[in-house]
Each structure stands twice: as C-alpha cells, then as structure tokens.
Amino acid sequence: MGVRCFIYGTNMRYICLLVIGQLFLTAGCGMWTSTKEYAKDSWGTTKAYIDPPPQIDVDNYQFESPNQEKLARLFTPVDGPLTSLSRFVDDKDTLPGVDWLDLLLARFPWVSRVLVTDENGTIIFMQPEIPVKKISKPLVFKGVWRDIQLLTVVDYSDLGPELYIGRPYFQDTRFNGLIGVGFDPRALLSLSPEPSKLIIIHPGGGVWSRGADIDKEALLAVPWKELLKENVFGQIKVGEKHYTWLARYVGKDPYVYATESVAPEADVDSWWSF
Structure with missing residues (x-):
C-alpha cells in the first residue's frame, strides 16, 4: 500500500507539474503572439514614420510646354x-x-x-x-x-x-x-537624336548646325548679351519662325542651344521678337 501511495503521489505530482507547466506554456504562447503582433504593428508604424516608402510624383517632372520637351x-x-x-x-x-x-x-x-x-x-x-x-x-x-x-x-x-x-x-x-x-x-550635334533640328549659337561668333534650315545672320543679330543678363532660357521670334532656346556656360562663356518651337503659343509669356 505504501508503495502504491508513493507511486500514486509521484504520478499526481508529475501530472500536476505537467499541467501547471502546460498552463504556463499555453499562457506564454498567447502572450508571445500578442506581443509579437504588437511589436510588428509598432515597428511598421515607426518605420513608416522614420523611413517612409518612396513615392514618385511623375507629374512633377512633366515639362511646362511641348517646346521645352x-x-x-x-x-x-x-x-x-x-x-x-x-x-x-x-x-x-x-x-x-x-x-x-x-x-x-x-x-x-x-x-x-x-x-x-x-x-x-x-x-x-x-x-x-x-x-x-x-x-x-x-x-x-x-x-x-x-x-x-x-x-x-x-x-x-x-x-x-x-x-x-x-x-x-x-x-x-x-x-x-x-x-x-x-x-x-x-561633331557634338551628331549625338542628338535628330541633329538637323538642333542648333548651337555662339553669341558674337557663329551658328552651328547639321543641315538645319535657318537664317544664321538673323539669329546672330539677336542681342544675346542683353538677353543673357537676366535669362537663361526663353523663346524668340526671328523672321517668321519661333525658337525655344537654353543657354549653357563653359567657364564664363555662354553657348545657346535652340530648336524651332512646335507650339509657339505655349510660351507666349517668354516671347522676344526680333
């Protein structure tokens, strides 16, 4: 009988420990799951605040006019x-x-x-x-x-x-x-996708092109020195043609890229007529 009681008591202690351990294990899993989900949500919120996902605004890079494009x-x-x-x-x-x-x-x-x-x-x-x-x-x-x-x-x-x-x-x-x-x-103009549509103006010097139909003397007669004092781009009218232009500097010397405008009315605020 004593032996039986000892074994029974031992089994009960084993069962009790097992059940108590299982209770702790079950509670621990629930607590871990809740904590993990909370941490995950918190990290997602914090990461979005500190390191927000990049958003590209394609409209921000659109040109204001087809001439500029x-x-x-x-x-x-x-x-x-x-x-x-x-x-x-x-x-x-x-x-x-x-x-x-x-x-x-x-x-x-x-x-x-x-x-x-x-x-x-x-x-x-x-x-x-x-x-x-x-x-x-x-x-x-x-x-x-x-x-x-x-x-x-x-x-x-x-x-x-x-x-x-x-x-x-x-x-x-x-x-x-x-x-x-x-x-x-x-030779540089040949790198353009349509070389015959692009010209380079050297104010006070010459006009360079690859076969463009242009009035070189009229383009050189534009008072570039005065224009470039306050502007680096714009639109000019030479004869019956409108040109969209942009000045670039090598050191302190300006060189002007230009092409015939496709929609002169789109840049009406920047017209200079010569």
Whole structure:
C-alpha cells in the first residue's frame, strides 16, 4: 500500500507539474503572439514614420510646354558629354601626361586636338602633330589665371569651326602654361537624336548646325548679351519662325542651344521678337 501511495503521489505530482507547466506554456504562447503582433504593428508604424516608402510624383517632372520637351530631348545627349569634358579638363591643373591624354581620347572620341603650351604661349605638345584643320589665327585666351577658370576660344577656319576649351596648369603655385582641347561642335550635334533640328549659337561668333534650315545672320543679330543678363532660357521670334532656346556656360562663356518651337503659343509669356 505504501508503495502504491508513493507511486500514486509521484504520478499526481508529475501530472500536476505537467499541467501547471502546460498552463504556463499555453499562457506564454498567447502572450508571445500578442506581443509579437504588437511589436510588428509598432515597428511598421515607426518605420513608416522614420523611413517612409518612396513615392514618385511623375507629374512633377512633366515639362511646362511641348517646346521645352522637344529642346530637352534634342540637346541633353549633346550637353551631357560637353559638360563631362569640361569637368575632365578643369580637374587637371598640372602638366598632363600620356595616361591623361589616352583617357581623354578614349572617353571623348569626338575630340580632334589636344595642345599644351609653355608659360609664353608656345606650343610644346600637340596631338595629332599634323591636324586636319590648321589653326587659322593665334588662339587668345584672356583671363586672370589665378582664378583658375575654364575659358573657350573658337577658331573659324575654312574647314569649319573648332571650339577650344582651355585652362592653366601650374608647377607648385607658379603659372606654367595652358592646356587646350579642341573639337568641331558640329561633331557634338551628331549625338542628338535628330541633329538637323538642333542648333548651337555662339553669341558674337557663329551658328552651328547639321543641315538645319535657318537664317544664321538673323539669329546672330539677336542681342544675346542683353538677353543673357537676366535669362537663361526663353523663346524668340526671328523672321517668321519661333525658337525655344537654353543657354549653357563653359567657364564664363555662354553657348545657346535652340530648336524651332512646335507650339509657339505655349510660351507666349517668354516671347522676344526680333
């Protein structure tokens, strides 16, 4: 009997412990589930507050007029490489070596000439040595070289224009000469999806195109110097045609991209008639 009672008591204790443990286990699961759901909801709310999901407002990037949209589509593939070249040249303030030259020509295959001068302006290096287009007159870069600013010069030869981007280079802090990178701006226009519809105006110089039907003299007669004092884009009327334009600067020198407007009335507030 004593043995039986001992076994019975042991079983009861085992059963009681098992039941109590099961109660704690059951309660624990319920508490864990509730806590997990609460934590999940709290984290979702906190994450949405701290790191909200990105929302793209496609309407915010729409152009105000079809004229702006047309010009952007035509000039962006041209202006991007020109801006990259300007930065590449501007970053070099010491005498360039072969590696720099090779990288320049690899990245910008439309560049047709690279030259380096000494402090007196004498050419000490030029690639190619015998260019297709010879320099028709001395290239004059006017600037205070302590400003270390890009300047441009356009050489109008019989074979067409050659635009040079120039900057000084130094030895220690002493002015040591100039780096000049030249290219035909009409070669850049070929990067546009429709080259014949885009023109580049060099105020006071020339008008560059790839077969566009334009009145070059009338476009050059526009008082660009006055327009550019307060505006960097707009619409002009030259003769019977309207042009949407945008000015971009290389260093301090402006160059104007333009294309014939598709809907002149869309930009009536920015008209200038000449």
